[in-house]
Amino acid sequence: MKKGTVWVIGASSGLGLATAQAFARDGWLVVSGARSFGESAADDPAEDGIRTFRLDVTDVQSREAFAQSALVVSPRVDALVYCAAVLVLGACETTSYAEYERVMQTNFLGMTSLVSTVLPVMRRQGKGKIVLFSSINGLLGIPFQSAYTASKHAVEGYAECLAMEVKPFGVQVCLVEPGDHRGGSQRTRLHAQGEGSASPYEAAYQTACGAIHRDESNGLLPETLGRKLVRNVNRKRMRFRLVVAKPDQRLAVVLHDVLSPALNFKILRDYYGKGGRA
Ligand SMILES: NC(=O)c1ccc[n+]([C@@H]2O[C@H](COP(=O)([O-])OP(=O)(O)OC[C@H]3O[C@@H](n4cnc5c(N)ncnc54)[C@H](OP(=O)(O)O)[C@@H]3O)[C@@H](O)[C@H]2O)c1
Numbered sequence: 001m002k003k004g005t006v007w008v009i010g011a012s013s014g015l016g017l018a019t020a021q022a023f024a025r026d027g028w029l030v031v032s033g034a035r036s037f038g039e040s041a042a043d044d045p046a047e048d049g050i051r052t053f054r055l056d057v058t059d060v061q062s063r064e065a066f067a068q069s070a071l072v073v074s075p076r077v078d079a080l081v082y083c084a085a086v087l088v089l090g091a092c093e094t095t096s097y098a099e100y101e102r103v104m105q106t107n108f109l110g111m112t113s114l115v116s117t118v119l120p121v122m123r124r125q126g127k128g129k130i131v132l133f134s135s136i137n138g139l140l141g142i143p144f145q146s147a148y149t150a151s152k153h154a155v156e157g158y159a160e161c162l163a164m165e166v167k168p169f170g171v172q173v174c175l176v177e178p179g180d181h182r183g184g185s186q187r188t189r190l191h192a193q194g195e196g197s198a199s200p201y202e203a204a205y206q207t208a209c210g211a212i213h214r215d216e217s218n219g220l221l222p223e224t225l226g227r228k229l230v231r232n233v234n235r236k237r238m239r240f241r242l243v244v245a246k247p248d249q250r251l252a253v254v255l256h257d258v259l260s261p262a263l264n265f266k267i268l269r270d271y272y273g274k275g276g277r278a
Contacts, residue, residue, distance in 0.1 A: 010084025022226030057110025090192020179245025
């Protein structure tokens with residue numbers, strides 16, 4: 001007897017994979033989606049108990065096919081966890097319209113569509129839990145991450161609206177706000193096409209990329225986040241915010257809220273420009 005059915009979106013690597021595995025270990029029926037999964041899942045789940053289906057969250061037909069397949073595996077959706085994201089690094093000036101569009105489609109619009117897909121099921125059930133991956137970047141801005149930061153700020157605002165709207169139907173919402181974690185997105189890091197030796201931001205950009213790379217390499221373990229997330233979903237009343245970050249990144253969020261913008265920008269520029277600690 002499974003604890004419930006959870007859809008984990010963007011579960012082929014990094015934090016999504018760790019989250020899917022943590023749910024499977026905890027006794028959930030896990031249905032996961034990502035572009036790198038095969039077109040149709042095998043009849044039997046993989047060794048770890050996770051059912052995988054191909055899904056491109058930016059494609060309406062792919063989203064519909066995924067939902068149909070998932071609902072055949074189980075007509076219930078007790079939890080939805082949306083992890084899918086891309087990060088395009090680049091200066092605001094050099095990041096193109098298409099690059100902003102790609103990030104918003106993956107990190108935000110795909111998410112809104114999947115939430116709309118599961119809500120009728122959850123309303124019928126009279127309960128459900130929706131977990132949306134934001135980031136520390138959803139709480140403050142970081143130089144050369146504008147597309148990603150904007151998408152995660154959009155997730156933050158959306159989640160607050162959603163939580164208030166769906167509460168009467170027994171549906172709860174959680175925002176996961178990770179700091180830097182190891183693995184995952186470093187493998188697929190995208191750089192704005194406008195970045196390069198001709199960019200007026202090149203020197204600062206390269207220094208910031210070095211700081212970002214160093215922080216990710218020294219980041220927390222995805223498995224720990226997976227366990228914390230599952231623990232939160234298992235609570236009767238989920239916490240709305242789940243920050244999983246090192247103390248310096250938590251401090252950066254507090255300072256962002258209490259310091260003047262000028263002082264806050266200086267601290268963050270120094271950090272990403274000179275490679276010191278925030
Ligand atoms: N790692 C960190 O330090 C960190 C920090 C803060 C927040 N986060 C957040 O945590 C989540 C996971 O990040 P991660 O670093 O673990 O990234 P990751 O390893 O790059 O994983 C991203 C996942 O999204 C999927 N994905 C990307 N585009 C997709 C699309 N169009 N359709 C379906 N799936 C798609 C990828 O699968 P395919 O490529 O197979 O499609 C992959 O499974 C993200 O929301 C990220 O913003 C991560």
